[in-house]
Amino acid sequence: MILRIDRWQSELPPPADPDPAGASIVQELMGGKFGEMSTLMNYTFQSFNFRNRQGARPFYDLIANIAAEEYGHIELVAAAINTMLTGAPSKGESPRNSQQFIAGGKSALPQDSMGKPWTGDYVTATGDLVEDLTHNFFLETGARNNKLKVYEMADHPAARALTGYLLVRGGVHQVAYARAVEKLTGADLMKMFPSPRIPTDKIPECQPHLKRGEHLKLYRFSPEDYREIVAVFNGPHPETGEDLTVIDHAPEGTPPVDLPPETDVFAPDYAPEEIAQIAQKLREAAGLPKTPTGVVANNGGNGSAGDTVKDAVA
Amino acid sequence: MILRIDRWQSELPPPADPDPAGASIVQELMGGKFGEMSTLMNYTFQSFNFRNRQGARPFYDLIANIAAEEYGHIELVAAAINTMLTGAPSKGESPRNSQQFIAGGKSALPQDSMGKPWTGDYVTATGDLVEDLTHNFFLETGARNNKLKVYEMADHPAARALTGYLLVRGGVHQVAYARAVEKLTGADLMKMFPSPRIPTDKIPECQPHLKRGEHLKLYRFSPEDYREIVAVFNGPHPETGEDLTVIDHAPEGTPPVDLPPETDVFAPDYAPEEIAQIAQKLREAAGLPKTPTGVVANNGGNGSAGDTVKDAVA
Amino acid sequence: MILRIDRWQSELPPPADPDPAGASIVQELMGGKFGEMSTLMNYTFQSFNFRNRQGARPFYDLIANIAAEEYGHIELVAAAINTMLTGAPSKGESPRNSQQFIAGGKSALPQDSMGKPWTGDYVTATGDLVEDLTHNFFLETGARNNKLKVYEMADHPAARALTGYLLVRGGVHQVAYARAVEKLTGADLMKMFPSPRIPTDKIPECQPHLKRGEHLKLYRFSPEDYREIVAVFNGPHPETGEDLTVIDHAPEGTPPVDLPPETDVFAPDYAPEEIAQIAQKLREAAGLPKTPTGVVANNGGNGSAGDTVKDAVA
């Protein structure tokens, strides 16, 4: 089971100029064959279905733990898309992904960049450990390919912040799975890096993460479990030679930006202030503080609702 | 983002007689339109896409928090399927869901009971709060319908333990969403319970959960967040009149059963003991204890791998 | 079984400026999850599968009868799309939905606004009456959401006439299903209106229909059957307080506009006049009148074919 923490794994800029075309492209990183729903669900099912966990504990821990990080990735992809759609006009030129407006409230969908839904067909969980790890190494290769392509095709700051971060973190997972294959078979997959040959050291949006050493760290996303990832994730980074490190807790994260209502698509409603009034009454009736207890990036100290947020991003 | 805890939300029996036909039916609760992947992903996307969270904090917290519980549900459905498939012969009569053997290692798939993959089409996240809550109330209604049907169609102890638990917890979510709609609109949805008219008080496998009051409790699945669920989840239970309660932490859970290898489908390999040996060496090289650090239900004190586990469940 | 009447349920303007982008958006109301194929097929299957009809006759009649009206809705959506595509150039900028040109003859497809085909997965027909009615209430909620969004995204007169009409009629169905749930469970769903909060009284294209009281009337679409809808559809309208009324017959309807040939996509052919000549001969050989017996909106008194029609709309 999981505990959920209302923080983003990495910062994204607040909404500025909307970019619905870009937001439709970023969907590939959500619902595409090589998107984050795929990495999340591949590793999740592999961990659910893992037989003989005690016997292969370091490998089970590795897959289960990376699965946990991926949840934060779909969250971040959604956040980037929602940011890019904030303020986008529902009138005028027909958007590239019309369902972001019609099925959603200017929001992310479990679809790829052509509007096709993510499907369970994208999950490979054979139960054969070497095979699954080989698959995962390849999946991360393909995912990095797609991340860089989306980086190039969508230049909105939120898309760039997203892909800059995911390129670095996806690289860690790629290394982790390569190490796991190596430990089991002896094949030196380190020689395959970087694949694709993405020069993250030249991508501006990767720099802050590289500087913090995010390309070297595998976080442990659990209060108590998955301690044996250290048995696999170690040795030198294949590109830089620096030491791979396990961080024994989750990253601190950053409060999410509270995106403003989009009343023309009824998100959360035509009249969000009425919802806010109801919410306020319910909060008080429940003995909660007058200001919302949630922590968000963009209303420091100001707990009032809706409009304030709207002002904040205006 | 999430932290993952390697515990099941509820106990399942260890593998005994395999039941591949039953396991193919239970898939409906995984990948069906009204299965747990649907509840998980509906609420997850609704929470990711929630606009004006501060203004509608109690409702955001409710949806985000229930999404977290659902992750534990897909885990439990997978565990039940895997348990039912343990020891199932890959030879002989063709299984109802052949891909549990061919695509998986006698394991759960992101598919429904007819082998069709789960799809993002099953997600409704409109951004309109009243509409999404109405949807969620209906979704839980449909999910409970399916749970009882699977209860009747699959009488394997693992299937029964699963559905007994899910019927009770799904009922809590149904009540929670009904309460949320009521708070926002005034419509008295409590009168619609039970829907479908499932007499959980007569279902043996529901009793332990009812006795512990699991039909009344909404757990808070977060170290710090989602505190405002109390503002919505309160008042009397529509069927029993007892008080609805928020539990301010996650349930304790129970260690998972470590399912034995199935070497005829290479899960985790033809020769799991070799993997165990490699794992042992890696563990030692990393300075980990000699016995696996993972906690599982079925190898108390005995950290050795593969065969031991096989013995344990034999 | 059905009798078909060659009339539209509501008037649409004749083709003027083509709007292929808008026509691709309107497809959502045809083949989307919340489109008219979905409402048609949901209610149709629910009525086909209805058990114990005599025991629950008023509810059976309600669902079966609304299913009949929905057929007219898919007809009208198709007509709007076809109108918007009339005269659209097949050369030049690639259209948003290329298959309206390639698979069709500048015409409607059983697809949504992203070109994905409608699928039977969109049908929910559980057989549980309360559950199906709850579903239908929600489905109409979602459908109204989509109708307004399409209203905003496609401003072609045909799209506006269509959505103005459908918003009003969909509202009637939403009320009808809410009433049905209330009659069975006592839950006061009237308090949920309007949902989404669509101010139909401010939408110009809704006014003619509201003025004629179309928001209050449930038509009986059958020569003899479905008489018991009056037992459910009664009481005050949740928004206006006016009396809901059953009209004991179908609406009169309006003759369809006969859309002109589009020879560049061979619809109905490169040389429609040759078809017209053959038709004329066949008609005479069969003892039919010289002018076509069909009644259409745009060739009053002039039964000759093809070119005349082309002139009429030019």
Add this chain to the structure above:
Amino acid sequence: MILRIDRWQSELPPPADPDPAGASIVQELMGGKFGEMSTLMNYTFQSFNFRNRQGARPFYDLIANIAAEEYGHIELVAAAINTMLTGAPSKGESPRNSQQFIAGGKSALPQDSMGKPWTGDYVTATGDLVEDLTHNFFLETGARNNKLKVYEMADHPAARALTGYLLVRGGVHQVAYARAVEKLTGADLMKMFPSPRIPTDKIPECQPHLKRGEHLKLYRFSPEDYREIVAVFNGPHPETGEDLTVIDHAPEGTPPVDLPPETDVFAPDYAPEEIAQIAQKLREAAGLPKTPTGVVANNGGNGSAGDTVKDAVA
């Protein structure tokens, strides 16, 4: 638009021995590529999208009118499936199509015989008249192939009554489209009959229909419209040489069998008699007669609900 008549186009036997495996096979005639949803939707879309109707009126009338008959065919396929599922146990051996029980209430689904949903991809409506008619001729060929195969694979009396009827009526449509192609192009398609070479004269369940001349008649399914079908549907039948005839109204039809509740799948509920009581009160409040006004085949004169029906078919 349509008027709906609550009659079946042909009689089916009341439920007797259930046959869920057979019912799963009959689904091919509902949701398969060559099933009745396909014929219905192909002709429906072709008629909606028909350009220059006045110029090609006999052909428009033909397609639009046959579309209307097809609605009765999906109704009959559903009825046969529901009949075959009546009384089927939800416990015990896992059914071939589990979703008939889980997603439905022992009822028909918009799926094929492998449980795959019908999809809009099965619709071909090109707008080119000769092409569409050629397609329709082929579609009916394929549909007849499937009907006979289902006839052989499912020997339940309801399946046999269904396929016996559909083989005859599908043959009429096949002839009609062949005639239409001939009238337009001169190609003598009559020589292709029978295709497939199905000896309907040797199939017992076809005999009553052949004796009534149902293989020769095209009914006009409209109060006023589609009068020009006579211009196409005439001449000798390609197999028997008898005259093809247009009947200027719909067939009389037969009252549907009111299938009993299946309480183990909550269809229409666990406690159908409560629904019946509510219905009774609503009926009286609305000034309707005490006995249901609906006409069904199996409760002559006895309007009481649920149990009575159950007795009637027991």
Add this chain to the structure above:
Amino acid sequence: MILRIDRWQSELPPPADPDPAGASIVQELMGGKFGEMSTLMNYTFQSFNFRNRQGARPFYDLIANIAAEEYGHIELVAAAINTMLTGAPSKGESPRNSQQFIAGGKSALPQDSMGKPWTGDYVTATGDLVEDLTHNFFLETGARNNKLKVYEMADHPAARALTGYLLVRGGVHQVAYARAVEKLTGADLMKMFPSPRIPTDKIPECQPHLKRGEHLKLYRFSPEDYREIVAVFNGPHPETGEDLTVIDHAPEGTPPVDLPPETDVFAPDYAPEEIAQIAQKLREAAGLPKTPTGVVANNGGNGSAGDTVKDAVA
């Protein structure tokens, strides 16, 4: 089994101005219901599944042989798409088919013009010979319809060269299947030509092929087999009256254009010259000539890699 020949069946122009929108439209001829993957796979499966080949040898040979030609058609469609994408910017305006860039390397995909994947549902292989031949005749009719529409919608020289060629060759297949139906049933399908009424004699890009008589020739795509196609493919062409002819070998074909790297999408890599160096070493180590042995249209005598090619097409 097959032998592959590295030649195109017809010439395409080298890349010039990129046309990604056009390339997305041409996809319909690849992965659409009536695209070349459909013709290839329909005839391939029909030939694989053909029962009693000796008894029906001329018909088996016909279908098997046309299947072989279709492989060359999907090759040519891919080549046209790749040509049109060469040099297309991955930055800037979002492309109509984003997956040509993200999933591919500016390259063809097994998708239609709306980005939907080709599916096995598009294959009809009933085993009934007359039915399959009728289907194939219709399929070629639909395919020709789509080819002309793509001709009109995509005016890039590669698209025009492609469709000009395919219109002529598809016409031959349409005639071949019509002849086969005629031989078996006596129905005079020749009267249905041309269908759709496409005036190939007025389409400039068809002229070179018509002049070479390509509309009359059925090639035999096999060293030894399929000799009995002459028994079916004979008689006069339905439009021109000229004699249909069997050519007893495959067409000579033309060397493919070697398309240059697209390094911004890593195709074949960021640094293709490194691959070329490795390739060169491997070639020499294997005793191959210094210049590549492959024959391509655009590097006459110059076997060096990457850059040269880039220059050649610049």
Add this chain to the structure above:
Amino acid sequence: MILRIDRWQSELPPPADPDPAGASIVQELMGGKFGEMSTLMNYTFQSFNFRNRQGARPFYDLIANIAAEEYGHIELVAAAINTMLTGAPSKGESPRNSQQFIAGGKSALPQDSMGKPWTGDYVTATGDLVEDLTHNFFLETGARNNKLKVYEMADHPAARALTGYLLVRGGVHQVAYARAVEKLTGADLMKMFPSPRIPTDKIPECQPHLKRGEHLKLYRFSPEDYREIVAVFNGPHPETGEDLTVIDHAPEGTPPVDLPPETDVFAPDYAPEEIAQIAQKLREAAGLPKTPTGVVANNGGNGSAGDTVKDAVA
């Protein structure tokens, strides 16, 4: 383009006892994610889309050439399925894959073992050479996994002959792609063999192929092209240490078994002897020999049709 040779790459036994359940399982090797349609289409699209072929000629030749062999694999899978279905009763117990009977004529379909159609989504052709080769190595790993599972689940002699052969040949492709990755990156993938750990030396049906050294040979499937595969496919076999060899032509193959008609599913017709008579006349009119020119395994010297074949396998 291709030349087709009417030979199977390996022998299959003639039909004996039918095994429709087994035939439904073997479908996974046809239309499953890791089936032969996937390997065929992955390599085909990668070769079509290959940029800078001259620069990377050995790698292009490798992929293009293996694609050619895969065509023979789908042919063989179809043949095995058709063999297993020959003589299967269409009446009685409902078959696991009903569409093999209803959509086909007791024949193979482009579907997987759960009846789901193959889809273009299964193709990965990124254009990045290292990535595509990594993918292909993994794809062959997964394919071998599935082949062995099908081997175990379907024990019909045709299934066993098929999988015995494919395991050996798939192994060659797996080695080939591993070598290619090694040549480009230096990573020693040979250490990953065998993966999955399949002991082909203990599988009886692999032995004849191993004895002939089929695990070491890469055939060149082209009259003139793909000569540079020798630059990649060389060195020792990773499991046996024997030398990998390129055979400079295609394998000889074996004449296909001519499967008898199945008149109850109209394949090729109800009355195949009539088709044979027509064929005979056409053959003579075309100046062909009296006996069919096709070479099949099971009618040595006897060119007469239908019945003879029926006798031969009776």
